[in-house]
Amino acid sequence: xxTTIYNKLFIAAAVLLVSMSSCDxxxxxxxxxxxxxxxxxxxxxxxxxxxxxIYNILLEEDxxxxxxxxxxxxxxxxxxxxxxxEDVAIENLTYDAANPQVRFSWRWKYEMINRANSALIYIPKxxxxxxxxxxxxLGEARFLRAFAYxxxxxxxxxxxxxxxxxxxTSNYVKPKVSMDSLRSMIETDLLAAADLLPxxxxxxxxxxxxxxxxxGLLCKLYMYWEKLDQAIIYxxxxxxxxxxxxxxTYLANFTPETSNNDEMLFAVQTSDTWGYSDFTTYHTPxxxxxxxxxxxxxxxxxxxxxxxxxxGVSIMSPGDQINIGTTIATYSASMSETGYHFRKFSxxxxxxxxxxxxxxxxxxxxxxxxxxxxxxxxxxGVGAGDKEINxxxxxxxxxxxxxxxxxxxxxxxxxxxxxxxxxxxxxxRWDKAGLLDxxxxxxxxxxxxxxxxxxxARTFIRPKHYYFPLPQSEIDRSNGVLIQNENYK
Numbered sequence: 002x003x004t005t006i007y008n009k010l011f012i013a014a015a016v017l018l019v020s021m022s023s024c025d026x027x028x029x030x031x032x033x034x035x036x037x038x039x040x041x042x043x044x045x046x047x048x049x050x051x052x053x054x055i056y057n058i059l060l061e062e063d064x065x066x067x068x069x070x071x072x073x074x075x076x077x078x079x080x081x082x083x084x085x086x087e088d089v090a091i092e093n094l095t096y097d098a099a100n101p102q103v104r105f106s107w108r109w110k111y112e113m114i115n116r117a118n119s120a121l122i123y124i125p126k127x128x129x130x131x132x133x134x135x136x137x138x139l140g141e142a143r144f145l146r147a148f149a150y151x152x153x154x155x156x157x158x159x160x161x162x163x164x165x166x167x168x169x170t171s172n173y174v175k176p177k178v179s180m181d182s183l184r185s186m187i188e189t190d191l192l193a194a195a196d197l198l199p200x201x202x203x204x205x206x207x208x209x210x211x212x213x214x215x216x217g218l219l220c221k222l223y224m225y226w227e228k229l230d231q232a233i234i235y236x237x238x239x240x241x242x243x244x245x246x247x248x249x250t251y252l253a254n255f256t257p258e259t260s261n262n263d264e265m266l267f268a269v270q271t272s273d274t275w276g277y278s279d280f281t282t283y284h285t286p287x288x289x290x291x292x293x294x295x296x297x298x299x300x301x302x303x304x305x306x307x308x309x310x311x312x313g314v315s316i317m318s319p320g321d322q323i324n325i326g327t328t329i330a331t332y333s334a335s336m337s338e339t340g341y342h343f344r345k346f347s348x349x350x351x352x353x354x355x356x357x358x359x360x361x362x363x364x365x366x367x368x369x370x371x372x373x374x375x376x377x378x379x380x381x382g383v384g385a386g387d388k389e390i391n392x393x394x395x396x397x398x399x400x401x402x403x404x405x406x407x408x409x410x411x412x413x414x415x416x417x418x419x420x421x422x423x424x425x426x427x428x429x430r431w432d433k434a435g436l437l438d439x440x441x442x443x444x445x446x447x448x449x450x451x452x453x454x455x456x457x458a459r460t461f462i463r464p465k466h467y468y469f470p471l472p473q474s475e476i477d478r479s480n481g482v483l484i485q486n487e488n489y490k
Contacts (some may be wrong), residue, residue, distance in 0.1 A: 064106045079301070121143070162182070177471070191215045273350065293337070439461050
């Protein structure tokens with residue numbers, strides 16, 4: 002890893018990532034010209050626009066536009082589909098450090114870190130800023146840096162840390178740090194962000210990171226850190242605040258006009274008119290303007306209980322009537338290799354073509370509530386998480402549970418968060434904690450709609466497959482500073 006990845010940021014790139022004439026979101030930025038990092042940060046407008054440029058990275062196809070979600074395809078919920086040859090090895094658990102998918106999103110996570118570092122270096126030096134706006138901008142930068150490191154930690158385990166001091170001294174060739182060091186840095190950033198960020202936003206600022214966003218990611222961090230009591234504390238801050246209530250319907254989270262609701266703690270702020278993300282395209286049938294990736298498997302479809310409204314929102318099943326804008330079309334099993342598509346990520350414009358205004362979900366209150374339920378069950382016993390589980394089930398049309406244990410949490414997370422990049426990580430987290438045996442999920446084939454084998458049984462190797470290898474190209478560039486994860490040497 003060298004300066005080819007940790008390049009010195011030109012904020013012009015952040016500001017000019019998208020060009021637009023009339024906009025209504027946090028990504029509404031008017032191009033300002035060409036600036037270097039040192040000359041850009043002049044006033045409050047520069048600060049707000051520069052921070053917006055950090056969010057813009059989420060639109061990248063090789064980040065949350067698609068690549069990050071490819072790390073979920075080993076799970077038992079979906080088949081990779083599509084035509085990306087590198088995905089075959091990811092799904093089969095036969096990947097190595099040279100696999101392109103391993104490196105695609107690496108650079109964008111560090112670009113996000115670089116832009117956040119620049120904001121944290123220069124915003125405090127801007128004179129005359131409104132203190133509330135200054136604190137908000139610094140909080141957003143702290144959160145977004147934490148989010149990038151969070152994704153690095155989940156995928157690679159150990160990774161290099163580049164701080165503000167490293168930027169100022171041009172010290173970009175860094176060794177990786179331990180998992181605990183990485184977690185501690187993420188924790189520090191999130192705690193600081195929670196102090197600095199507002200509780201809520203109104204109008205065009207909706208979609209920016211809030212206190213609840215930072216608390217929610219802290220809850221997830223502590224769950225993966227096995228600090229369950231802390232996970233409960235910060236998860237309950239989200240649940241009990243009154244600011245981050247569940248949307249009135251499950252569908253509201255996956256409808257363009259309502260997807261920026263209170264429950265959506267963090268999402269990619271796409272818009273059909275200016276902020277393009279490939280996410281919707283990847284999940285949509287090819288016959289209806291999509292690219293046909295990420296197809297749900299029958300095992301996931303069968304997991305939904307009878308009467309669960311989430312099934313119809315989440316899954317396209319044979320015979321379903323789908324409004325594709327210009328007409329009502331019938332979904333056919335022939336459109337997919339599994340017989341199904343994810344429905345929750347696809348919308349169309351009335352005059353035809355995909356509608357890209359649906360926000361890509363990265364963190365929802367429902368996710369946090371189920372983590373709190375799990376933490377309570379694991380620390381206090383069965384039934385301790387009933388309140389949080391039933392909070393999520395209330396809008397599904399299903400009866401409350403009583404005396405629920407881990408099996409109920411595992412079921413609920415699978416149905417509630419299907420396709421949202423959680424299943425593979427959940428299974429590995431539960432396996433590490435001894436709550437299940439992940440090999441029983443992966444040592445069986447994935448079957449297609451005709452009972453044909455799409456993916457043969459995989460061999461999940463502990464601890465190797467808990468994390469992916471560091472990109473070999475980055476190791477080569479570092480001249481021995483960056484050391485490969487030991488299980489991939």
